[in-house]
Amino acid sequence: MLLTRFRNCCAVIAILTLAMPLSSQDESGDATPTLEKRLLTLEEAVHLALEHNITLQVERVSEARSQRERIIAAAAFDPLFRTGYDLSKSRRVASDITQGGLAGSVSERDNRNYNIGLEGLLATGTTWTFSIDGNRSEFSSNDPTSSTFFSPLSYNSGYTLRLTQPLLRGRGRGPTEFGLRVAGRTAEISQLTLQREVEQTIASVIGTYWDLVSARRDLDVKQRALGEANELLEINRRKLEVGSGTEIDVISAEANIETQKAGIIDSLNARHGAQDSLLDLINAPEFRRGGAAGPIFRELEVVPTTPSSPSRSRIRCATLSTTASKSPSSACASAMSATSSTRPRTTSSPAFS
Structure with a gap:
């Protein structure tokens, strides 16, 4: 009889112990x-x-970034445009006839130079340059003797085409296109x-x-x-x-x-x-x-x-x-x-x- 009651008490304690986490989790939930x-x-x-x-x-x-680097490498074969212009003026007063005029005469010169051109690199390693050059020169003097011998205004122009091809180092497509291929x-x-x-x-x-x-x-x-x-x-x-x-x-x-x-x-x-x-x-x-x-x-x-x-x-x-x-x-x-x-x-x- 005592053993049966002890077992019942143990069962009740176990039920209460197992039920406590359930109730606490429900409350927290x-x-x-x-x-x-x-x-x-x-x-x-x-x-x-x-x-x-x-x-x-x-x-x-x-x-x-890689695509931009490839574009930059390919830009090595794009032609470059160059242009330039310079202006110079001079004024001279002759002190005697040995200086190209009568004593006290004044001469002035206006000189203008310009150039325009393209240059580039070919896949074979060839570099090329093409330019057009021009010059405008104007001379004026109050010396009456100089006007009969010199034209007061003159123009000069010309063009230049230059090709440069390496024969040993840098010759051919391999060295020239190496950077482009890597990019x-x-x-x-x-x-x-x-x-x-x-x-x-x-x-x-x-x-x-x-x-x-x-x-x-x-x-x-x-x-x-x-x-x-x-x-x-x-x-x-x-x-x-x-x-x-x-x-x-x-x-x-x-x-x-x-x-x-x-x-x-x-x-x-x-x-x-x-x-x-x-x-x-x-x-x-x-x-x-x-x-x-x-x-x-x-x-x-x-x-x-x-x-x-x-x-x-x-x-x-x-x-x-x-x-x-x-x-x-x-x-x-x-x-x-x-x-x-x-x-x-x-x-x-x-x-x-």
């Missing part, structure tokens, strides 16, 4: 504030990631790197998006399982009251409730992890505190709205055209293949009897 919900489609997530992802922004800057290969590498980063970002966003969908579904399944475990506990308690059940069934149902609670906590952590990973890939300012420079994410709940169906892989390629990728169609194909390989996992709820 009621005090938890409701998070802002942000509806997000798969297409919108991909579009935001292509626009704000940090890695893509860095690769776009690198690719643009062109670097630009192609940067473009392919950007295209690869675009495809990897799209695949990562799609996979993380469906991971979030899977985590949310897994949480829903475990929450329903917790509800079923609570119902089973009530059934076992009623059976115990009417004498058709045992205390072991009640204790087992209570332990199952605690197991379901632990599973819910794990699912919550998985959902938060998948959501943070998705927001980190997207990196949109609206998801951060303080805008684009915000160090942490806002307290919100991302709700995926894209239906889980075979047509979910049909992301419009127009969205991918916002990237600097050379071939958006290949990025779209990669995204679709990545989507088909990241189908959300289904979790079956445990059966309770």
Whole structure:
């Protein structure tokens, strides 16, 4: 008799001990504030990631710099335009006849030179120069003897064409086009790197998006399982009251409730992890505190709205055209293949009897 009472006391203590965490969690759950919900489609997530992802922004800057360096290297073969003009004036007063005029006579000369031309470099290493030169000279003097021998105004002009070809060092296309070829290969590498980063970002966003969908579904399944475990506990308690059940069934149902609670906590952590990973890939300012420079994410709940169906892989390629990728169609194909390989996992709820 004493042994039976001792067992009953132990069972009551165990029931109270297991029930205390449940009641405290319910009370704390009621005090938890409701998070802002942000509806997000798969297409919108991909579009935001292509626009704000940090890695893509860095690769776009690198690719643009490589393209400019190739243009600068090709500019070595562009012709250069040159022009010049100079003006000189002189005035001389003759002190005697030995200086070219009567004593006290004044002579003035106005001399103007101009030139215009082009110069450039050919792929064979040949440098060429073409210029047109001109001169205008005007002479005036108050010496009456000089006007009969000199024309007061004269014009001279001419042109020059010069070609220079190296015979040994720097001869041929190889040395001349070396910088251009290096710049062109670097630009192609940067473009392919950007295209690869675009495809990897799209695949990562799609996979993380469906991971979030899977985590949310897994949480829903475990929450329903917790509800079923609570119902089973009530059934076992009623059976115990009417004498058709045992205390072991009640204790087992209570332990199952605690197991379901632990599973819910794990699912919550998985959902938060998948959501943070998705927001980190997207990196949109609206998801951060303080805008684009915000160090942490806002307290919100991302709700995926894209239906889980075979047509979910049909992301419009127009969205991918916002990237600097050379071939958006290949990025779209990669995204679709990545989507088909990241189908959300289904979790079956445990059966309770």
